[in-house]
Amino acid sequence: MRSMPSSYEMVAPRSLHDALGLMAKEPGLWTPVAGGTEVMVQFGAGRLMPTRFVSIRKIDELRGIAQTETELRIGAGCTYADLRRDAIVGTDFPLLSTAAAWTGSIANQNRGTLGGNIVNASPAADSLPALLVYEAELVLVSVRGERRVRYGDFHVGYKKTLLAPDELIRTIVLPRRYVGWLSVARKVGPRNAQAISKLCMAALARMDRGRIAEIRVAFGSMAPMPLRMRGVESSLNGQQISSETIRKARRALEAEVSPIDDIRSTRAYRIAVAGNLLEEFLRGVTSNDTLSRWNVSPAAEAVRTMLSCCGSTAWAEAMVAARPFAYEASVLERAGEIWRGMSESDWDEAFRSHPRIGERHADRATTAASAKWSEGEQRGVAESEDAVKRAIAEGNRRYEERFGRIFIVCATGKKPEEILSILERRLANNEAMEMRESAAQQEEIMQLRLAKWLRTEAGA
Ligand SMILES: Cc1cc2nc3c(=O)[nH]c(=O)nc-3n(C[C@H](O)[C@H](O)[C@H](O)COP(=O)(O)OP(=O)(O)OC[C@H]3O[C@@H](n4cnc5c(N)ncnc54)[C@H](O)[C@@H]3O)c2cc1C
Numbered sequence: 321m322r323s324m325p326s327s328y329e330m331v332a333p334r335s336l337h338d339a340l341g342l343m344a345k346e347p348g349l350w351t352p353v354a355g356g357t358e359v360m361v362q363f364g365a366g367r368l369m370p371t372r373f374v375s376i377r378k379i380d381e382l383r384g385i386a387q388t389e390t391e392l393r394i395g396a397g398c399t400y401a402d403l404r405r406d407a408i409v410g411t412d413f414p415l416l417s418t419a420a421a422w423t424g425s426i427a428n429q430n431r432g433t434l435g436g437n438i439v440n441a442s443p444a445a446d447s448l449p450a451l452l453v454y455e456a457e458l459v460l461v462s463v464r465g466e467r468r469v470r471y472g473d474f475h476v477g478y479k480k481t482l483l484a485p486d487e488l489i490r491t492i493v494l495p496r497r498y499v500g501w502l503s504v505a506r507k508v509g510p511r512n513a514q515a516i517s518k519l520c521m522a523a524l525a526r527m528d529r530g531r532i533a534e535i536r537v538a539f540g541s542m543a544p545m546p547l548r549m550r551g552v553e554s555s556l557n558g559q560q561i562s563s564e565t566i567r568k569a570r571r572a573l574e575a576e577v578s579p580i581d582d583i584r585s586t587r588a589y590r591i592a593v594a595g596n597l598l599e600e601f602l603r604g605v606t607s608n609d610t611l612s613r614w615n616v617s618p619a620a621e622a623v624r625t626m627l628s629c630c631g632s633t634a635w636a637e638a639m640v641a642a643r644p645f646a647y648e649a650s651v652l653e654r655a656g657e658i659w660r661g662m663s664e665s666d667w668d669e670a671f672r673s674h675p676r677i678g679e680r681h682a683d684r685a686t687t688a689a690s691a692k693w694s695e696g697e698q699r700g701v702a703e704s705e706d707a708v709k710r711a712i713a714e715g716n717r718r719y720e721e722r723f724g725r726i727f728i729v730c731a732t733g734k735k736p737e738e739i740l741s742i743l744e745r746r747l748a749n750n751e752a753m754e755m756r757e758s759a760a761q762q763e764e765i766m767q768l769r770l771a772k773w774l775r776t777e778a779g780a
Pocket residue numbers: 351352353354355356357358359360361376382396397422423424425428431432433434435436437438439440444445446447487488489490514515516
């Protein structure tokens with residue numbers, strides 16, 4: 321049954337000062353109304369207790385989005401439409417603009433505010449996981465002054481917050497440090513628009529040399545309030561993504577949260593879908609642009625790219641046949657597996673694509689990129705003293721006489737004298753031992769080149 325309008329009183333002060341003064345005089349008796357999209361639902365359902373309302377919708381101090389070098393300051397009265405229109409929100413805080421685009425209908429987005437979403441404190445609210453991972457802070461204001469609290473501390477239980485009865489949220493503050501981080505926002509609902517989430521996720525990660533340097537993951541609709549998954553995050557920080565890391569993160573997720581059962585979904589469904597969303601994010605974060613492009617490039621071109629990393633045609637073709645790779649670590653893992661399963665003649669083909677140590681031209685050059693990489697790898701030898709170069713050239717000659725192929729060593733990071741002593745030691749190997757050692761060295765070269773390819777072309 322609808323509530324009776326005559327049982328309510330509404331005032332609309334023009335300034336923050338007047339609104340706060342009213343709320344301070346009779347704390348708890350005045351309910352702020354911003355967009356009214358939540359309040360009107362309560363009204364329509366007859367669940368709104370007769371009370372007095374203070375409209376804060378037209379208060380300028382609560383509107384506007386301002387930036388400093390280090391922060392973005394969003395007025396609590398900003399609507400979802402304001403958030404969607406703002407260029408900085410779009411570029412620096414995509415998780416928030418995506419959540420704004422998910423919320424309700426266009427009419428809702430024109431009226432509903434971020435402040436209202438926070439204070440309403442629904443576990444299913446779409447923008448709140450984004451605020452958790454961006455480590456937002458809230459500026460709360462009353463006649464007593466301002467205080468700043470971390471949004472992560474603001475919700476203390478189901479629909480419970482730290483807001484005092486005479487306080488308003490004035491501003492939501494976001495630190496500006498996420499440019500270049502990978503981010504994913506996902507909402508799972510019964511349909512794409514106008515649906516309350518069964519589950520929503522906001523996730524952010526910063527990668528450094530193939531490892532997760534920092535990661536933040538938060539879910540909505542999983543618990544009585546939106547949750548940041550600290551256990552999941554610590555299971556992933558500093559890790560390289562692999563199937564094992566993903567398995568551990570899923571286990572950490574199951575240990576960390578016991579999802580709610582409600583009319584929208586079951587506990588079992590939520591835990592399974594949350595694990596899937598997390599896994600999808602983790603597999604996606606490491607698929608850098610280079611890898612994504614290579615995954616879909618024509619086969620001949622993709623083979624040429626692989627041949628720059630390792631000169632065996634069979635290996636390069638097998639790598640291309642194993643596409644698509646969802647993440648970098650799987651490229652490295654698979655590359656090693658394929659290489660170790662190849663025949664000796666395939667290995668030999670790869671060896672012949674390198675110039676001799678101390679020389680510039682290979683018998684069977686594969687690609688220009690490979691030649692350039694060889695030059696870089698062997699720079700130390702090229703710049704060494706003549707006596708060392710001569711000794712290496714003589715070692716090469718004896719090696720080829722003994723084994724009938726060129727000497728393969730991963731020269732990166734090794735001094736010429738060290739290479740010379742390795743060459744002398746390996747001259748004493750028997751054929752089988754030497755073939756295995758050459759193959760292991762070739763694998764090391766290939767792994768370094770693959771990592772370089774994934775990193776440099778991605779611009780990381
Ligand atoms: C049809 C429909 C669809 C919806 N779809 C979604 C959806 O997809 N995702 C989603 O997350 N939400 C959804 N909502 C919920 C709602 O639109 C949002 O929570 C919205 O952000 C609420 O903002 P508001 O300004 O309208 O809040 P109001 O209704 O004005 O206020 C809500 C609560 O917040 C308090 N409040 C508001 N502003 C402040 C402030 N600055 N300081 C202190 N207290 C304040 C009020 O006192 C009240 O208790 C939907 C609602 C409807 C009706």
